Amino acid sequence: MTIQIPSLKLASGYDMPLVGFGIWKVPRETCADQVYNAIKLGYRYIDGAWDYQNSKEAGEGVRRAISEGLVKREDLFITSKLWNNYHKREHAFEMAKLELEAWGVGYFDLFLIHFPISLEFIPFDELRWPCFWTDAAQTKVTPLSKVPISETWKALEDMVQTPENPAGFVRSIGVSNFQSQLVTDVLSYAKIPVSVLQIEHHPYLTQPGLTKMAQENNIAVTGYSSFGPQSFLELNNKDAINAKSLFEVDVVKSIAEKYGKTPSQVLLRWNTQRNVIVIPKSNNVDRLKQNLESVTFDLSDDEIKQISALNKGLRFNDPDAFGFPIFA
């Protein structure tokens, strides 16, 4: 039985599924198969980015699913993100076009500014990944570049396909890792709506004010790293190593037992019941299925509150590690 995933109506007028598959750290070697498997299981939203460096393989998986008749392109919701070294208008366009070419999917359903940090341009033929934040030897942080967010946002607006801009190749646009002040600033000049705000969001970092502010402004919130420390263990993040796994927290475990679900499903449902979109990543097909099936039960209001009460402002994805304290 294919699970019907509920969707949210974005400010742009397009629908966005409440559960997607995030592909950060999905290895290139397995990415095409994993994206294909995800679509076969019923996923319709794939969350990628230039920074993840697996877009070509993800696109292969998507095209295989389409060519086998599992889905049509218009059934899918493909997201990518503008990386920090390409905030200048001409670089933003060049990166977005290269990224779209890598995916080979015709258009992006959603394109986000990945971080509100503009770093010095890195030529496209300089294969420096994973060292965009630093030089290749990882001894020097890449310097900032003076590009205002207004220039970058205008570039994204000009990528959107409209009757006046038929050459556009993006349907909806948004931002990621922005705080409330900067979202407010973008709203003051945006001519095309900010459809989505993607932020780190889990019971240890609930950011209630930011979530409320975005949703009140008709900006759909996508929460990343829904399992909190879990994703950052493989990066040897000290805070993640020292934190208690959210899968082991009593309140999460007991709610999971009550419903005969897994702690991961409880954590995902805590998001989607509050209209926060989730994009869990897994390299394992059983877990992909489990994560998708998280929409098949409901928590009570009180259980949602108990999970929200775990908040302690604990952030794992912080570019302060490179000297960019954007969340300070």
Ligand code: NAD
């Ligand atoms: P995640 O919370 O999805 O956690 C992934 C970890 O949880 C992996 O170790 C995986 O093996 C494990 N896992 C997955 N399903 C499980 C299950 N059912 N049971 C037990 N363990 C399970 O973390 P993430 O990858 O950091 O975030 C999800 C996605 O969000 C990313 O892939 C990416 O698309 C996006 N993201 C965006 C940003 C941004 O700056 N915008 C930053 C980080 C992640």
